[in-house]
Amino acid sequence: MTPSTPARSLSGMTLVAGVAGSPVSHSLSPILHNAWIQAAGVDAVYVAFAPGPQGFTRFADGLRGGVIRGLNVTAPFKQDALAIADVVSERARRAGSANLLLFAADGRIHADNTDGVGLLYAFHSQAPGFEPASAPIVVLGAGGAARGAVAAFLAEGAPEVRVVNRDPARAASLAEMFGTRVRVVAPADLAAVLGDAGGLINATPQGLGGSPSPLALFEAAGSACVVMDMIYKPIRTRFLMGAAEAGLRTVDGLSMLIGQAIPSFEAFFGAAPPAIDIRRIALEQLESAA
Numbered sequence: 001m002t003p004s005t006p007a008r009s010l011s012g013m014t015l016v017a018g019v020a021g022s023p024v025s026h027s028l029s030p031i032l033h034n035a036w037i038q039a040a041g042v043d044a045v046y047v048a049f050a051p052g053p054q055g056f057t058r059f060a061d062g063l064r065g066g067v068i069r070g071l072n073v074t075a076p077f078k079q080d081a082l083a084i085a086d087v088v089s090e091r092a093r094r095a096g097s098a099n100l101l102l103f104a105a106d107g108r109i110h111a112d113n114t115d116g117v118g119l120l121y122a123f124h125s126q127a128p129g130f131e132p133a134s135a136p137i138v139v140l141g142a143g144g145a146a147r148g149a150v151a152a153f154l155a156e157g158a159p160e161v162r163v164v165n166r167d168p169a170r171a172a173s174l175a176e177m178f179g180t181r182v183r184v185v186a187p188a189d190l191a192a193v194l195g196d197a198g199g200l201i202n203a204t205p206q207g208l209g210g211s212p213s214p215l216a217l218f219e220a221a222g223s224a225c226v227v228m229d230m231i232y233k234p235i236r237t238r239f240l241m242g243a244a245e246a247g248l249r250t251v252d253g254l255s256m257l258i259g260q261a262i263p264s265f266e267a268f269f270g271a272a273p274p275a276i277d278i279r280r281i282a283l284e285q286l287e288s289a290a
């Protein structure tokens with residue numbers, strides 16, 4: 001067997017962190033964290049765990065006491081991760097899910113959610129000058145990622161967040177959690193609420209599907225509207241291509257993934273990730289897997 005990266009010696013002191021999901025083999029998180037670990041020269045390793053669809057809680061419970069430093073958590077376990085935690089950060093509570101668990105030596109599990117940080121990092125990296133408080137934000141979706149986006153933009157002072165979802169009841173219950181600055185908009189009215197929007201975020205695995213045509217939709221948006229897609233496979237989605245064709249600035253899901261990984265790395269290993277071109281490394285991995 002030929003290793004794809006130079007061999008690293010592991011020791012009895014090697015710190016372990018990882019990502020748990022189901023499925024998880026597609027996750028880019030091991031690529032990001034191990035590249036940083038290697039560049040920083042930390043005695044650590046970051047691995048993927050697939051506890052099985054019903055197995056997350058038992059798996060995480062077994063890690064109490066610091067068997068490993070911590071876990072990033074991805075679909076479908078983010079809500080289970082929040083539920084198992086003993087100490088929950090305010091942003092995880094508001095997002096209703098956790099993407100980061102830390103296992104303390106005293107047996108307690110600490111939960112956090114860095115997806116909102118990642119989302120804002122992505123906007124600031126790829127749309128310099130973007131100001132979250134300057135105009136309403138439109139979010140497509142009402143699942144965990146959408147809820148995290150709503151929480152992050154409200155915390156940044158967005159005057160209004162408009163939630164558009166296939167299932168209106170789910171959108172309504174999300175809006176109820178956050179109060180009057182969140183408004184539910186029917187999918188048929190999406191174009192009508194884009195004119196004064198400062199941002200449009202796709203937080204569904206589908207984007208716009210077949211209709212309406214993305215170009216027609218994006219032409220309804222003001223020229224200052226920044227369009228973001230949380231999907232990063234492919235990196236240039238039909239949603240983002242439609243926005244770019246209409247002359248709008250775009251932000252991709254890979255930037256968000258990197259942005260949520262930075263505070264995770266800091267939490268696992270106690271230092272900021274080294275300044276390497278992590279986006280290039282991730283893009284190479286995406287290309288080789290395509």
Ligand code: NAP
Nearest residue numbers: 141142143144145166167170203204205206230253256257
């Ligand atoms: P989720 O909790 O399962 O929610 C999915 C949402 O998408 C729901 O609002 C659902 O609508 C909607 N949806 C699903 N299929 C749809 C379709 N065919 N047409 C229209 N709407 C559809 O998932 P999630 O955790 O929020 O994740 C959403 C997306 O964000 C995923 O693609 C995920 O990979 C991505 N994500 C990316 C990052 C990143 O770092 N880049 C981080 C987190 C999530 P209903 O309520 O009507 O079912």
